Amino acid sequence: MTHSDILIIGGGIAGMSAAFFLAKAGKSVTVLEREDQPGYHSTGRSAALYSETYGPKIIRKMSTASRDFFITPPDGFTDHPILTPRGIIMTAAPGEEAKLDEILTEGRANGANFVSLTPAELKEIIPVINTDLIASAAHETDAMDIDVHALHWGFIRQFKSLGGTLITKADVCAISKTDGTWQVTLGNGQTHSGDIIVNAAGAWVDDIATKAGVKPLGITPKRRTAVMVDLPSDVNAHGWPLVASLDESLYFKEDAGRLLVSPADTTPTEPHDVQPEELDIAITIDRLMTATSIEVRRPGESWAGLRSFFADGDPVSAFDPADGSFYWLAGQGGYGIQTAPAMGEYAASLICGGGIPVHMEKLGITEDALSATRPSLVTGK
Numbered sequence: 151m152t153h154s155d156i157l158i159i160g161g162g163i164a165g166m167s168a169a170f171f172l173a174k175a176g177k178s179v180t181v182l183e184r185e186d187q188p189g190y191h192s193t194g195r196s197a198a199l200y201s202e203t204y205g206p207k208i209i210r211k212m213s214t215a216s217r218d219f220f221i222t223p224p225d226g227f228t229d230h231p232i233l234t235p236r237g238i239i240m241t242a243a244p245g246e247e248a249k250l251d252e253i254l255t256e257g258r259a260n261g262a263n264f265v266s267l268t269p270a271e272l273k274e275i276i277p278v279i280n281t282d283l284i285a286s287a288a289h290e291t292d293a294m295d296i297d298v299h300a301l302h303w304g305f306i307r308q309f310k311s312l313g314g315t316l317i318t319k320a321d322v323c324a325i326s327k328t329d330g331t332w333q334v335t336l337g338n339g340q341t342h343s344g345d346i347i348v349n350a351a352g353a354w355v356d357d358i359a360t361k362a363g364v365k366p367l368g369i370t371p372k373r374r375t376a377v378m379v380d381l382p383s384d385v386n387a388h389g390w391p392l393v394a395s396l397d398e399s400l401y402f403k404e405d406a407g408r409l410l411v412s413p414a415d416t417t418p419t420e421p422h423d424v425q426p427e428e429l430d431i432a433i434t435i436d437r438l439m440t441a442t443s444i445e446v447r448r449p450g451e452s453w454a455g456l457r458s459f460f461a462d463g464d465p466v467s468a469f470d471p472a473d474g475s476f477y478w479l480a481g482q483g484g485y486g487i488q489t490a491p492a493m494g495e496y497a498a499s500l501i502c503g504g505g506i507p508v509h510m511e512k513l514g515i516t517e518d519a520l521s522a523t524r525p526s527l528v529t530g531k
């Protein structure tokens with residue numbers, strides 16, 4: 151049996167970002183990942199977007215807290231920029247103008263660059279858009295694309311160079327605790343021990359908690375579908391911002407000369423290797439054809455991924471209230487990539503007893519906001 155200070159279960163972006171910061175702090179760390187590719191689940195299926203105005207308050211703060219890392223990662227992390235310009239245009243249907251104004255006001259107050267667009271101005275940027283259905287729009291020019299692979303593998307490479315161990319095909323099947331030390335047994339019979347477990351198993355965090363004899367916090371994985379669509383030869387989408395409807399029923403984004411389209415579905419499901427449903431693909435295409443003049447004869451490849459949420463939609467990054475050696479790093483929803491640097495640094499700092507990193511404290515990030523004992527989790531509301 152090998153022993154580490156910390157065993158991390160899950161080698162997605164959450165597990166690997168925490169692993170990097172923990173190894174940097176001098177801890178011996180082993181990451182156990184069930185798949186042979188650590189990005190196989192949610193991390194490898196995202197829309198790869200960074201926006202400091204997207205998501206609940208604590209997510210927006212964690213995204214802002216991640217910006218410096220994205221722009222100036224550690225030496226040797228990656229050989230090209232992690233963020234590249236994209237922009238987001240939010241479209242409001244008649245009746246939604248006030249809601250859009252609210253977002254604009256809040257975004258601007260937080261320093262985001264927002265430009266209001268009339269339907270005619272929107273059509274100049276996205277010529278295929280059907281403006282009959284749009285009352286107004288807002289362009290957040292600072293939103294970026296994230297190179298998810300570069301980010302994830304940057305964490306993995308640096309973690310390994312700091313002496314960390316990542317074991318793939320390591321399916322955690324049983325977890326026990328003897329004399330204050332965790333023992334984890336894999337499907338192949340191997341065992342690993344550690345002083346602290348970090349539960350970064352994405353959609354499976356409640357399953358891991360149950361195995362460890364810790365009370366589950368009630369995660370709900372929600373399916374989201376993405377479909378690739380070919381563009382007509384006379385449409386050049388290069389440089390288009392991502393376009394999202396304010397009612398969260400559709401978004402599309404140019405991807406290597408094609409469109410990545412999602413109906414922004416949020417269907418609750420069980421944790422599993424989720425696949426797209428025929429009906430969701432049909433809904434995606436129908437909504438795209440209603441929102442634009444694009445004719446889709448045959449959809450391209452499609453996939454689905456899980457976005458996992460706690461009851462109040464906020465993540466948890468905290469020790470379990472009943473077991474101070476079991477750390478939850480979970481519930482990142484649809485924002486786990488854009489918050490990964492700050493979430494990883496925060497978790498490592500708390501685990502090492504360092505409290506909240508100063509730059510996060512300055513942004514108003516509190517332990518209460520990320521705790522496992524906040525009332526909404528305890529009461530399930």
Ligand SMILES: Cc1cc2nc3c(=O)[nH]c(=O)nc-3n(C[C@H](O)[C@H](O)[C@H](O)COP(=O)(O)OP(=O)(O)OC[C@H]3O[C@@H](n4cnc5c(N)ncnc54)[C@H](O)[C@@H]3O)c2cc1C
Nearest residue numbers: 160162163164184191193197199322352455485486487488
């Ligand atoms: C369609 C879609 C679009 C998205 N768009 C964005 C976006 O634009 N921006 C953004 O920031 N986020 C986005 N997200 C969300 C983001 O992808 C997730 O928040 C993030 O990937 C979660 O990372 P994770 O490491 O927690 O989960 P995962 O990547 O799922 O990693 C968890 C890992 O735990 C492992 N595991 C589970 N059980 C065990 C076990 N028993 N033993 C060993 N290992 C185990 C799994 O194999 C898995 O690899 C999107 C998600 C989807 C689905």
